[in-house]
Amino acid sequence: MMRAVLAAEPDGLPGRLGEIDTAELPPGDLVVKVAYSSLNYKDGLAVTGQGKIARRFPLVCGIDLAGVVESSGSADFSAGDEVVVTGWGLGEERHGGYGELARVESSWAVRLPEKMTCYEAMAIGTAGFTAMLCVLALERHGIEPGGRLPVAVTGAAGGVGSVAVALLARAGYRVVAVSGRPEQESYLLQLGAAEVISRQELTAAERRPLGPRRFAGAVDVAGGPLLATLLRETDYGGCVAACGLVGGADLETTVHPFILRAVDLAGVESVRCPTPVRRTAWERLACDLPHSVIEEMTVTAGLGEVPDLAAEILAGRVRGRIVVDVGR
Ligand SMILES: NC(=O)c1ccc[n+]([C@@H]2O[C@H](COP(=O)([O-])OP(=O)(O)OC[C@H]3O[C@@H](n4cnc5c(N)ncnc54)[C@H](OP(=O)(O)O)[C@@H]3O)[C@@H](O)[C@H]2O)c1
Numbered sequence: 001m002m003r004a005v006l007a008a009e010p011d012g013l014p015g016r017l018g019e020i021d022t023a024e025l026p027p028g029d030l031v032v033k034v035a036y037s038s039l040n041y042k043d044g045l046a047v048t049g050q051g052k053i054a055r056r057f058p059l060v061c062g063i064d065l066a067g068v069v070e071s072s073g074s075a076d077f078s079a080g081d082e083v084v085v086t087g088w089g090l091g092e093e094r095h096g097g098y099g100e101l102a103r104v105e106s107s108w109a110v111r112l113p114e115k116m117t118c119y120e121a122m123a124i125g126t127a128g129f130t131a132m133l134c135v136l137a138l139e140r141h142g143i144e145p146g147g148r149l150p151v152a153v154t155g156a157a158g159g160v161g162s163v164a165v166a167l168l169a170r171a172g173y174r175v176v177a178v179s180g181r182p183e184q185e186s187y188l189l190q191l192g193a194a195e196v197i198s199r200q201e202l203t204a205a206e207r208r209p210l211g212p213r214r215f216a217g218a219v220d221v222a223g224g225p226l227l228a229t230l231l232r233e234t235d236y237g238g239c240v241a242a243c244g245l246v247g248g249a250d251l252e253t254t255v256h257p258f259i260l261r262a263v264d265l266a267g268v269e270s271v272r273c274p275t276p277v278r279r280t281a282w283e284r285l286a287c288d289l290p291h292s293v294i295e296e297m298t299v300t301a302g303l304g305e306v307p308d309l310a311a312e313i314l315a316g317r318v319r320g321r322i323v324v325d326v327g328r
Pocket residue numbers: 039040041042126127130154155156157158159160161178179180181184199221222226242243244245246247248268269270271313314315316317318320
């Protein structure tokens with residue numbers, strides 16, 4: 001048996017710290033002794049039972065894990081290797097990272113980059129990995145540092161947002177952090193934001209099909225009205241990398257930003273992201289995100305604290321990233 005955080009169940013059982021028989025781990029050719037997992041918005045939904053994330057019960061939550069290979073049926077990995085696994089249905093369709101042991105497919109695992117620890121990998125987690133995918137999307141669309149206009153990051157004090165602000169600022173972009181929490185201004189400036197504005201300030205301009213050209217590009221975790229505003233206010237040839245929906249799944253826009261300003265809307269998805277892209281993103285994260293910045297944005301929690309923290313992240317009260325120490 002092993003301790004694990006289990007998803008809330010439709011019959012009313014709440015998200016909880018419980019136990020699961022390790023014989024019930026799903027199929028896979030890689031057994032990983034999990035050192036750390038992390039808390040993402042989606043984990044909040046699964047643990048509390050909101051958003052229909054869990055597809056089977058009981059389910060060990062945790063969409064992320066980092067740890068040491070215990071046994072491998074693949075020539076690509078050996079016992080003792082340190083790996084990071086995120087997405088691929090962990091903590092949704094199959095048992096995830098909030099338990100001491102996990103069984104996964106070796107094709108999903110990425111060997112930890114040199115100099116990155118399991119703790120740091122989970123301080124980054126799906127949120128930070130997704131932020132890196134957003135940065136890669138901006139780069140692919142030709143948005144370069146040092147341009148005339150800044151780039152915006154919404155949900156800036158959250159997980160994806162914090163890592164995006166730090167990555168973009170360190171790469172030399174001028175970053176406008178959009179946050180609903182004025183009390184996080186000094187934190188965001190510390191991460192490298194040049195300016196912090198409120199969500200209301202972003203959406204204050206009169207709603208016309210096109211607005212003033214304020215941004216060269218953006219990383220958006222909000223969706224809804226914030227994403228619509230970003231599209232209206234992105235400069236000619238700019239790009240908005242969209243990855244989230246904390247502010248709403250609807251998108252009310254016209255085609256004007258696309259056909260009159262050649263703005264690109266780049267969709268970013270982390271769960272089924274192909275493994276070669278993952279390797280690139282993790283190597284970049286290892287190079288571009290210094291330990292001191294990771295420390296600045298991260299706190300650690302034990303497994304038993306996860307159910308309460310799940311409600312906190314959904315309420316938008318978590319700052320930066322939470323690493324889950326599965327041995328604690
Ligand atoms: N596409 C993918 O593969 C992928 C991967 C990871 C995450 N996501 C999505 O990205 C989003 C953020 O995930 P996360 O892990 O970073 O969550 P998080 O840590 O909870 O951060 C979300 C942040 O969004 C802001 N926010 C909260 N409510 C808002 C609202 N109503 N309108 C606008 N902003 C609001 C808050 O930041 P401020 O207080 O600073 O405004 C909050 O901290 C989620 O929707 C998640 O599902 C998608």
